Every structure is written in C-alpha cells, then in structure tokens.
Amino acid sequence: MGTVSNVLNNPEKVAPATVARVQKAIAELGFVRNDAARQLRAGRSRSIGLVVLDVGNPFFADVARGAEARAAEAGLAVLFGSSDERADREGAYVDLFREQRVNGVLVTPATADLTALTRLQDAGIPVVLVDREADDDALASVAVDDVEGGYLATRHLIDAGRRRITFVGGPLSTRQVHDRLEGARRAVAEHPDVALDVMEMPALTVLQGREAGNLLRARDAASRPDGVFAANDLLAVGVLQSFALLGEIRVPEDIALIGYDDIDFAAATVVPLSSIRQPAREIGATAVDLLLAEIARAGAGGEHGPGGGPGPDAGERRIRFRPELIVRASTGG
Known part of the structure; x- marks a missing residue:
C-alpha cells in the first residue's frame, strides 16, 4: 500500500x-x-471558493472563467456561488466554503460590511475581494478604478455636446455603483453648464433598465436628458430596448447612451453600445494569483500554496486596473 x-x-x-x-x-x-479522506488528513481541499453578485451578469461570468482557468493551472478547482446581491446568501456560501476547508475564498461583497470576511481570514482562510476594494488593508483586493470609469463615461458624453445627463444605476449602496456615480459627479463639476440627474433603480438588470427607459420616455421632450450613463451594460441594454420599442427616442440623435463593463454583446445591440471596458477575465485570473500569494504568505498553502506559478508579491495586496473607454454608435462614435 x-x-x-x-x-x-x-x-x-x-x-x-x-x-x-x-x-x-x-x-x-x-x-x-477518496479525495475527501485525503483532504481531511491534509486539513485543506484542492479547491477555492468564489462568490459573485450575479451569475446572470456576463461580466461576472467572465470573471469566473478567468479565475477557473488560472486555478486549473495551479491544480485547484473553483467552487462557485452567486449571492444575488444578498448578504444572507453570501454568508451561507462563505460558511459552506469554510466547512469544505477550501484553500481560500474570492468574493465580490454584497454589502459594505466586511466583518464576516475578516473573521474568515482570521480563522486561517485567506480572502481576496474581487471587483471591490476594502477601506483599509485588512483584505487583499483586485478591482477596477470605478471612479475613473464613471468620470470617463460622463466626460465622453459632455465632450459629445450633452448637457443634461441622467445617471441610471442602483442600488446606490452597492460600492461599484456609488463609485461610478462619484466619477460622474466629478466630471460634471468641471462644467457649470452641465446638469446631472440620478435615477436609482433596485437592481442592475435588463428589466430594470427597460423600466428606467420607460420612465424617461414618459417625460415630456423638454425635461428628458440628452445623455444617459447606465451603471452597467445590462441597464444600458434595457434602456435602449425601451427607446427602440416605439421609436420615438432616437439613439444617439436624441439621447446618447453609454454603459459600463463592455460585455460581449454590447457591440451587437441594435445600436452598438459605447461602454467602459473592464478586463473581466484578467481580473479573475489576477484574483487567483493574489489569493495563491496570500495563501503562501499566511503559511496555509501546504502542497498547493504557491500554485505552481508566479503571482503578485506578498506585499502587493491591492491591485487596481484602469478602465478603458470604448466608443460605438450609441454616443455617435
């Protein structure tokens, strides 16, 4: 034997x-x-956990693909969960991952309260935030500068001659939405002749985007915006669908429209959608690299600690990508 x-x-x-x-x-x-028995002896599984806000959002699907590919290179599997932006579901997944003795956890938090994740890390299971930064250095993170992204989107609308801009997003308690709105406000503050209106929706979905479009269509022409910045592409697609339904609002002639994330089908909508690109798969892969470095740094990696490949230095615990403006027909590009 x-x-x-x-x-x-x-x-x-x-x-x-x-x-x-x-x-x-x-x-x-x-x-x-019997790998379960092997895991019990080793005290760790050959897996990591990943929790995102919405598995139906193509952005997070691409993040998951990037993480899965990089984890496979390191000989690890990814246990995947979607919180649906609910703290209780996120907590249930985190508890499950802890019971499964995963090597570490990647998570896009559903709320601003990171106490449970900090406790998980204190218990010896490294945590890396994905598409979100902590307010301090307690947790490592991989994210995009959403303030800069919001600034780029709104500045693009302003440069295109739009002066009445509506930000469609929500809930505003979601950190990414909050930061994108902050960027929009900074761009508007540079132009005294530009007004910014905020339309908060309960979710970042196509259905809620369509509802936002319907509310804008219901306004008289004089009170409508001439530019719309949607907090993600799903909302922007819904707005575009609403405008195209009756054809009474033309994009971009009447209202220029820009989204965020640059998901795959943004370029394939009836009017190709301008967007702010996030490198989703690279974010997922980099998050795994950082998690492997965190595992090694904590001395909890054992056989799979280094991941068999290079990763970020142990001191580089907050990685921030820069967003990119992608101009298409929906803003006159």
Missing part, C-alpha cells in the same frame, strides 16, 4: 516501471481515490 500511495501522491519517489505497473492496475480495477 505504501508503494501505491507514493505512486498517487509522490510519483517522483517511485521507479518509472513500478509507476507504470501500478497505474495499469488502477485503470483495470477502476480505482477512484
């Missing part, structure tokens, strides 16, 4: 001919290793 164990766990210690014979026997017998 010792030889078989070495073939499974430390094949470099066994003669190649012996490895071949044991592997042949394993294949003939249909043997499957």
Whole structure:
C-alpha cells in the first residue's frame, strides 16, 4: 500500500516501471481515490471558493472563467456561488466554503460590511475581494478604478455636446455603483453648464433598465436628458430596448447612451453600445494569483500554496486596473 500511495501522491519517489505497473492496475480495477479522506488528513481541499453578485451578469461570468482557468493551472478547482446581491446568501456560501476547508475564498461583497470576511481570514482562510476594494488593508483586493470609469463615461458624453445627463444605476449602496456615480459627479463639476440627474433603480438588470427607459420616455421632450450613463451594460441594454420599442427616442440623435463593463454583446445591440471596458477575465485570473500569494504568505498553502506559478508579491495586496473607454454608435462614435 505504501508503494501505491507514493505512486498517487509522490510519483517522483517511485521507479518509472513500478509507476507504470501500478497505474495499469488502477485503470483495470477502476480505482477512484477518496479525495475527501485525503483532504481531511491534509486539513485543506484542492479547491477555492468564489462568490459573485450575479451569475446572470456576463461580466461576472467572465470573471469566473478567468479565475477557473488560472486555478486549473495551479491544480485547484473553483467552487462557485452567486449571492444575488444578498448578504444572507453570501454568508451561507462563505460558511459552506469554510466547512469544505477550501484553500481560500474570492468574493465580490454584497454589502459594505466586511466583518464576516475578516473573521474568515482570521480563522486561517485567506480572502481576496474581487471587483471591490476594502477601506483599509485588512483584505487583499483586485478591482477596477470605478471612479475613473464613471468620470470617463460622463466626460465622453459632455465632450459629445450633452448637457443634461441622467445617471441610471442602483442600488446606490452597492460600492461599484456609488463609485461610478462619484466619477460622474466629478466630471460634471468641471462644467457649470452641465446638469446631472440620478435615477436609482433596485437592481442592475435588463428589466430594470427597460423600466428606467420607460420612465424617461414618459417625460415630456423638454425635461428628458440628452445623455444617459447606465451603471452597467445590462441597464444600458434595457434602456435602449425601451427607446427602440416605439421609436420615438432616437439613439444617439436624441439621447446618447453609454454603459459600463463592455460585455460581449454590447457591440451587437441594435445600436452598438459605447461602454467602459473592464478586463473581466484578467481580473479573475489576477484574483487567483493574489489569493495563491496570500495563501503562501499566511503559511496555509501546504502542497498547493504557491500554485505552481508566479503571482503578485506578498506585499502587493491591492491591485487596481484602469478602465478603458470604448466608443460605438450609441454616443455617435
């Protein structure tokens, strides 16, 4: 049994001919290793956890793909969950991951309260925030500068000659939405002749975008905005659908429209959508790299701590990507 164990766990210690014979026997017998028992002995699983706000949002789907690919390179699997922007669901997933003895957790927090995540890290399970930064250095993070992104989107509308701008987003308690609005306000503050109106919606979905578009259509022409900045592309697609339904509001002639995230089908809408691009897959992959570095730094990585590849320096715990303006027909590009 010792030889078989070495073939499974430390094949470099066994003669190649012996490895071949044991592997042949394993294949003939249909043997499957009990990895659960192995995890109990090791005290850690071969997995990491990932919780995002909304699995239906293509941005987070791409983040997950990037994380999954990088984790696979490190010999780890990703346990995936969607909080639906609910703190109780996020907490349930975090508790499950802790029970599963995952190596670490990636999470896009549903609320500003990070106490549970800090406790998880204090318990020996490293945590990395994804698409969100902590207010201090207690938790490592990989994010995009959403304030700059909001500034770029709004400045683009202003440069296109728009002077009555509506920000559609929500809930405003969501950190990403709050920061994008902050960027919009900074751009407007530079132009005294530009007004900014805020339309808070309960969710960042196509359905809520359509509702926002309907509310804008219901206004008389003189009180409508001439530019709309939607806090993500799903909202922007819904707004565009509402405007196109009756054809009474033309994009961009009457209202210029820009979204955020640059999801795959932003370029394929009936009027190709201008957007602020976030490198979603790179964010996911970089978050795994940083988590592996956190695991190694905490001395909790064991066999899989370094991840078998290079990662960020242990001191580089807050990684911020810069957003990119993508101009298409919806703003006259």
